[in-house]
Amino acid sequence: GENVEQHPSTLSVQEGDSAVIKCTYSDSASNYFPWYKQELGKRPQLIIDIRSNVGEKKDQRIAVTLNKTAKHFSLHITETQPEDSAVYFCAAVSGNTPLVFGKGTRLSVIA
Amino acid sequence: DTGVSQDPRHKITKRGQNVTFRCDPISEHNRLYWYRQTLGQGPEFLTYFQNEAQLEKSRLLSDRFSAERPKGSFSTLEIQRTEQGDSAMYLCASSLVSGRAADTQYFGPGTRLTVL
Numbered sequence: 001g002e003n004v005e006q007h008p009s010t011l012s013v014q015e016g017d018s019a020v021i022k023c024t025y026s027d028s029a030s031n032y033f034p035w036y037k038q039e040l041g042k043r044p045q046l047i048i049d050i051r052s053n054v055g056e057k058k059d060q061r062i063a064v065t066l067n068k069t070a071k072h073f074s075l076h077i078t079e080t081q082p083e084d085s086a087v088y089f090c091a092a093v094s095g096n097t098p099l100v101f102g103k104g105t106r107l108s109v110i111a
Numbered sequence: 112d113t114g115v116s117q118d119p120r121h122k123i124t125k126r127g128q129n130v131t132f133r134c135d136p137i138s139e140h141n142r143l144y145w146y147r148q149t150l151g152q153g154p155e156f157l158t159y160f161q162n163e164a165q166l167e168k169s170r171l172l173s174d175r176f177s178a179e180r181p182k183g184s185f186s187t188l189e190i191q192r193t194e195q196g197d198s199a200m201y202l203c204a205s206s207l208v209s210g211r212a213a214d215t216q217y218f219g220p221g222t223r224l225t226v227l
Contacts, residue, residue, distance in 0.1 A: 006153075032213030043115075043202070043218040044154065051213070089153045093213045098144060098167065101153030 002027040004092050006102025013080050014110050021105045023090035024072040030092040033066060033073045034099070039086045047088075048075070080109045113137060115205050115219035123225045124193055131189045132222045136205030142214060143186050145178055146202040147171065148221070154202055160186060161208065193226045200224075 003026040013019045025033075034049035050057045050064045050073065057064050061080075066073040073092075077084055087106050091099040116135045124130050136143045142161050146154035157176070158168045162183040172178075175193075180186040190197055200221040206214035 034215065036218075043220045046215060046217065049215060091153075095213060098156040098159055098169075099154075099216060100156070104151070104153050 002030060002092055002094065002097075002100040004090060004100050004102045006090050006105055008105060009103065010106045010108070012108045012110060015080060015082060017080055019075075019077045019080055019084070019107055019109075021075045021088055021090070021107070022072060023074070023092075023102050024070075025092040025100075026071065027092070027094055028068075028071065029094040030071075031095065032093045033064070034091050035064060035075050036089045036091065036101075037086045038089065038104075044089060077107075080107075082109050082111050085109045115203055115217055117201075117203050117219040117222050119222055120220060121223045121225075123227065125227050126195060127192055129189065129191045130193060130224065131187055132201055132224075133185060133187050134203030134205075134219055135185045136203070137207075137217060138184075140205035140207045140217075141183070142206045142208050143180055144204040144206075144216060145186070145188050146204065148200040148202055149198075154218075157188075190224075193224075195226045198224055198226045 006023045031052035036044035037047045038044045061078045063076040087104045090102045118133045144159040145157040148154045160180040175191045178188045202221045203219040204216040206216045208214045
């Protein structure tokens, strides 16, 4: 089955700097890669996703890139703000199978 | 609020007791998932339904766990004879599946279970 690894597990950046979180997956059939943000005590919220037919997707300060050959995808947050502090999870799925999540990255944005 | 809702939000129980959680998905969504999340980990898949049919169960779902979605709308997750290792956040997610494309899942707020 699918296995998703996520790095780093913790990340601290200064406000205004960029943050990058990387994930690798094992199943070459995976074709959908969402990213979720989870604040303490709250539900995971979808912030961006990408499908395997594109290499990059951007939404304001957030972007995701996908390298199918290398089987890795990354989340990029530019101009970080204190409210970006949260745990971020990547996930991968093939077709109509359940999501497989990484273990999460705790991002701290220091004002 | 038209998002996914879960009830209760918190449950404290004694070991050996049975507990039941409810999930109400987004109204037009045909797929409903249950996940379990422990501290410092990502959500782990337990089971999912398409309409009223339970299509897959994880090996994490022991025989003490049972889930239903009788009318293809809300779902219940029951844990019998709870153990301390069952303490976790139980998350529900729903999605609208159309064709063969992978579905975007929207999560509920979760039910935090503490087994004493």
